[in-house]
Amino acid sequence: MSNKHRFLRQAAAALALACCTVGAAVAATTITITIVNGNAPNVGFNDPTPAQPVGGNSGRTLGAQRLIAFQHAADIWARTITSPVPVRVAASFEPLACNAGGAVLGSAGAVEVFSDFPRAPKADTWYPGALASKLAGKDMATPGEAHIRARFNSRLGLFPDCLPGSPFYLGLDRQAGEQIDLVAVLLHELAHGLGFQNFTDEGTGEFFYGTPSIWDHFLVDIRNNKAWVNMKDEERRLSAIGGATLSWNGERVYKAAARILSPEPQLLISGMAAGRAGGKHPVGDASFGPPLGQNAVTGELMPLIDQANGSGLACTPLSPANAMAVRGNIALVDRGACPFVTKARILQNAGARGMVVMENTGDPVSPLGGSDPAVRIPAVRIDKATGEQLKTAMYRRSRTSSGVIASLGVDPDKLAGTDWVRRVRMYSPEEYSPGSSVSHYSVDTRPNQLMEPSINPGLAHDVIPPHDLTFPLLQDIGW
Numbered sequence: 001m002s003n004k005h006r007f008l009r010q011a012a013a014a015l016a017l018a019c020c021t022v023g024a025a026v027a028a029t030t031i032t033i034t035i036v037n038g039n040a041p042n043v044g045f046n047d048p049t050p051a052q053p054v055g056g057n058s059g060r061t062l063g064a065q066r067l068i069a070f071q072h073a074a075d076i077w078a079r080t081i082t083s084p085v086p087v088r089v090a091a092s093f094e095p096l097a098c099n100a101g102g103a104v105l106g107s108a109g110a111v112e113v114f115s116d117f118p119r120a121p122k123a124d125t126w127y128p129g130a131l132a133s134k135l136a137g138k139d140m141a142t143p144g145e146a147h148i149r150a151r152f153n154s155r156l157g158l159f160p161d162c163l164p165g166s167p168f169y170l171g172l173d174r175q176a177g178e179q180i181d182l183v184a185v186l187l188h189e190l191a192h193g194l195g196f197q198n199f200t201d202e203g204t205g206e207f208f209y210g211t212p213s214i215w216d217h218f219l220v221d222i223r224n225n226k227a228w229v230n231m232k233d234e235e236r237r238l239s240a241i242g243g244a245t246l247s248w249n250g251e252r253v254y255k256a257a258a259r260i261l262s263p264e265p266q267l268l269i270s271g272m273a274a275g276r277a278g279g280k281h282p283v284g285d286a287s288f289g290p291p292l293g294q295n296a297v298t299g300e301l302m303p304l305i306d307q308a309n310g311s312g313l314a315c316t317p318l319s320p321a322n323a324m325a326v327r328g329n330i331a332l333v334d335r336g337a338c339p340f341v342t343k344a345r346i347l348q349n350a351g352a353r354g355m356v357v358m359e360n361t362g363d364p365v366s367p368l369g370g371s372d373p374a375v376r377i378p379a380v381r382i383d384k385a386t387g388e389q390l391k392t393a394m395y396r397r398s399r400t401s402s403g404v405i406a407s408l409g410v411d412p413d414k415l416a417g418t419d420w421v422r423r424v425r426m427y428s429p430e431e432y433s434p435g436s437s438v439s440h441y442s443v444d445t446r447p448n449q450l451m452e453p454s455i456n457p458g459l460a461h462d463v464i465p466p467h468d469l470t471f472p473l474l475q476d477i478g479w
Helices: 062-078 130-137 182-194 212-218 235-239 249-262 322-325 340-351 384-393 472-475
Strands: 006-009 011-014 034-037 086-095 106-112 112-115 148-153 217-223 246-248 263-270 279-282 296-301 330-336 354-358 379-381 404-413
Touching: 034 249, 086 182, 086 354, 106 182, 106 354, 112 130, 112 182, 112 296, 130 182, 148 182, 182 472, 212 217, 212 472, 246 354, 263 379, 296 384, 322 330, 330 340, 330 384, 340 354, 354 384, 354 404, 379 384
Parallel strands: 034 086, 086 148, 296 330, 330 354, 354 379
Antiparallel strands: 006 112, 011 106, 106 148, 217 246, 263 279, 263 404, 296 404
């Protein structure tokens, strides 16, 4: 098929948690992004529910504010990418999967993928429709088809069975607070549609209709430095669930990472009682409290025990014995039962110098969320295996001393979210997560990146360096 182009339709990839005309006239340095409103009257973008202007969004109805936010996100992308072919986005707000504890915010992806088209950089390789059109210099889409299909959750935060109390924030000013910033979600999903997604089945390792995608040329397994395009199906399947084993081997992302990412946070364990727990341990840092730095906060590590099963939750004021144990030390507590900021405040009030939260599942470490300006001690999360190892090391402690020294700081020689040669890692959890695995950056990039599998608070509405690594990856694949 090297002498003619071919195409196939591709289902949109979902952003799972817990994801009209826009632009100026076509020119060499701009792109037109057309939003095709797919909602019926009185729903979604056409919802007539009255709304007050918020954060620079002047819409007077819920539907109008949604459309203005979408236009704002599309404008950001229109100022960033170039193409002689306008991009069409079929978009709608509609009910998506959700419950009281979590929700799908939205989903988006390429409607069609193409290979072996005129001027394709790589033969026998799938490219998303919008990118294929740019590279070919003509619209490759089936007449009447959009390049991108995008859906967003119309019920989010508005009903008791759909993440109540956490609706989309429709302002344009990044002041979402505890709400979910719709503009950030829109930027994320539009990136998927432009090509920040793999078309290979990560669950089986099978290429889409036997052909690799452009993504597979850049995705590399850290353990053997082997690209996905050169692997067999089973190798790819296992690589997708390796846990911190995949990296992006693209020049644009590699160069930009040094400008954007911060040193990797770490927990350094030492002391006469440390035993096998000694050494460096990866951590998830906190969105609250002071940031970790090269001047590490150091102290003896002491476990908190306030539950009958021997765990410590720190959700209520500490007993005198526990307060004495953590005073002037770094406290080890278990995850659960109350917010992380609550635990930190209680430990801080008891005189602890820092907090280490032990995960209660086998998941990789991830950040500690929350916001509280009153918290002044550093906090990190460690995985369950590390926590159990530390508890074993502290088994013969006294009431005020464990002989295990903990230092909360950063590794100046390693960038957060990168492998040993500073390639940015991709999301490869130990259990396959459809719609999230592989087609996102790792959750431990710092500062948080737009294209992590979950939308983090405080994201800049930006897709380029020096704030963000989204556009450099799209440049690597051809944008």
